[in-house]
Amino acid sequence: MWRDPGAPADSFYEVRPECTDVPKSRFRIKAGKTLSAxxxxxxxxxxxxxxxxxxxxxxxxxxxxxxxxxxxxEFLLGCYDPKSTFEEREEIRQQRRLKYAALKEECRHLFPxxxxxxxxxxxxxxxxGIPILDPLVLLETNTDNGVVVPPQDNNAGSTMAPSSTGAxxxxxxxxxxxxWMLTLHQIGLDVNRTDRTLVFYEKKENLSKLWDILAVYARIDTDVGYGQGGSLTE
Known part of the structure; x- marks a missing residue:
């Protein structure tokens, strides 16, 4: 009996032109079987x-x-209840965005x-807890406002703020x-290795968004923190 082999899904994931040895996806889109839009x-x-x-x-x-x-x-992971309405989900979505923005701001205060x-x-x-003054570190942590170093008036000694010098x-x-800060560079290394063949991850802004998400999560969930390879699940 003839069976529809299905259409390949690779065309939905744009690959960089120079990457010619990327393995083909084994997933096939099958009419009448695959959940379509x-x-x-x-x-x-x-x-x-x-x-x-x-x-x-x-x-x-x-x-x-x-x-x-x-x-x-979003439904399979339990982000939304199947019995919720469109309006209820939109309200939840907006609340979560505000919550994430607040958590990211909290992390930004600790590490700009x-x-x-x-x-x-x-x-x-x-x-x-001693900041590293290696030139590579100072170069990477150079924001538009200067090099990221702990502020002089930080009584708690637990935040890093912009400064124009390393003093x-x-x-x-x-x-x-x-x-938390000890994990940030490991997150960056993993993010830099995430699906290098995809055009989406050629853009540094997309990599930085992924780094932000993982950094914030590692901060708020200390029980789980960050595990190597976490960038592959995003």
């Missing part, structure tokens, strides 16, 4: 309730079309490179902040 939108009621049973059945048979993968996974459009790949602090360095004493 049309089937996905039809699974919602006028109010926005999702028929999760039929959706999961379709996914089990043929996977998810690449064009809707992001929004489908967060949210700056840049990221680091070299250690910026020792395990004893007036202070030791960071907060253990939680030290542990």
């Amino acid at each position: 049309r089937k996905w939108h039809a699974a919602f009621s006028p109010e926005g309730y999702l028929d999760i049973g039929k959706t999961l059945s379709r996914i089990h048979r043929g996977g998810i079309h690449p064009s809707i993968r992001g929004e489908v996974w 490179l967060v949210g700056s459009g840049k990221f680091i790949t070299a250690p910026v602090i020792t395990e004893d 007036n360095l202070e030791k960071v004493t907060d253990k939680r902040t030290i542990q």
Whole structure:
């Protein structure tokens, strides 16, 4: 019996022209089996309730079309309740964006490179909380306002603020902040290696956004923190 082999999904992930040895995706888009955009939108009621049973059945048979993968996974990961309405989800979405902005600002206060459009790949602090003055570190942490170093008037010794010189360095004493800052360069190294063949990750602003997300998460979830390879799950 003839079977539809399906269409390759590679065209949905733009690869850099010079990368000619990229393995082909084994996933195939199969008509009538793969959850398409049309089937996905039809699974919602006028109010926005999702028929999760039929959706999961379709996914089990043929996977998810690449064009809707992001929004489908928001439900599969439990970000939204299938019984929620369009309006309820939009409200949740806006609340989460505000929450993330606040958390990112908190991290930016501790380390100004967060949210700056840049990221680091070299250690910026020792395990004893002493800022590293290596030229590479100073170059990487150079924001538009200057080199990132601890402020002179920081009584807590747990934040780093912009300064135009490498003087007036202070030791960071907060253990939680030290542990967090020790992971920032490792996150940067992993981000720099994330799907190098894809055009999307050629742009530094996309890499820095990924670094921001992982850096913020490592700060707020100290139980999990950051594990090498976390950038591959974003």
